[in-house]
Amino acid sequence: MEIEKLTSQDSETKRDTIKHVEKTIELIEYLSLEVSDIGVREASRILDVSKSTMQRILNSLLEKQIVSFNEKTQNYSLDFGVLRLALPFFDKNILKTVSEKFLEELRDEVGETVGLHIHLNDKQIVVHQFESKNELRWSIPVGKSYPMNVGASGKALLAFMDAETFERAKQHFSIETQFSQIGETLIRELEYVREVGFSITREEISVGVMGIAVPIFQNNQVAASLSIYGPVARLGLLNIEELVDRLKEKSQLISEKLS
Structure with missing residues (x-):
């Protein structure tokens, strides 16, 4: 040879x-x-x-x-290309393993798209999602990133971050518009989110879309956010208090299993 x-x-x-x-x-x-x-x-x-x-x-x-x-x-x-490399690992990751059942249950209970978002490289990224079965629905491509100060999912993460992580995330905030806030306006909104334990936004990520989100914790640190999002015309007619209660119930179950 x-x-x-x-x-x-x-x-x-x-x-x-x-x-x-x-x-x-x-x-x-x-x-x-x-x-x-x-x-x-x-x-x-x-x-x-x-x-x-x-x-x-x-x-x-x-x-x-x-x-x-x-x-x-x-x-x-x-x-967000980094996440594409990480997604095969995430398929076996404890966060997805623990949360998957609860995300699917929540989607079936409320009839709207349910998503799991994490903080990565000072942005929010959707890493798992169960889409609504309605013909008219809204969803986000898994792996897509957004500034942290836009949408309910990002604000549910921001509100419970430590100060150092928050300061880094600020460098990548979206500019202030009628649909997104920065400065004192955002600080006041995040204080309210911490007080009530959930975030609700309308048309911040996309026109005609509404979102509601709550934090998920692991060992007393915010690890992800759990969100419901869909058309304002339909989601806005539902009982918001009941949706928040369902979100908090699922997030609590996920947090307990993570910790």
Whole structure:
């Protein structure tokens, strides 16, 4: 049998490829654990590679939507493509395993779409969902991210975050519009959410859509939010107090199993 021999050039190319992969993983880890965003110069300095190499790494990640680029700050941050990589693991994750039964039960009880949202990279992301069986319904693509200050699910997370995490999330807030708040207006709304234990919003993520959400806790830390969302024309006619009670009942059951 003929054995293929590697030339010195082949060996060098292989080493460069391995180093490139290692630095890519280090960059993703750094963005996940240490900072929320980073520029090319700082990333190349911290990871000890040339700016050209770092730019190639970032360009590759940008193309795959693993990172996103902020034109204003000229910095890169993790994007929802990371979640696509994590979703196969999430299928076996305790949060999904514990909550799935309760999400489906809630969907069947209220007749509207029910979703599970988490906080990732300073944004809210839907990681699991049971769609309404109604012909007219609203749902969010699993893995899609939104600013934390938009919609009931994000505010149910924000209201119970620790101060440091909240400050980081602020950097990615949506600008203030008639449908989203920042500053003191948002602070007052979040204080109310903490007081009553739920968030309710109308037409913040999409026109004609209403959402109601409550937090889910794990070891006294907010781990996710449980949401009901659907057309304002239908959801707004239901008994909101009863919907909130059902949400809180399911979230309490999930929280108990997580803890």
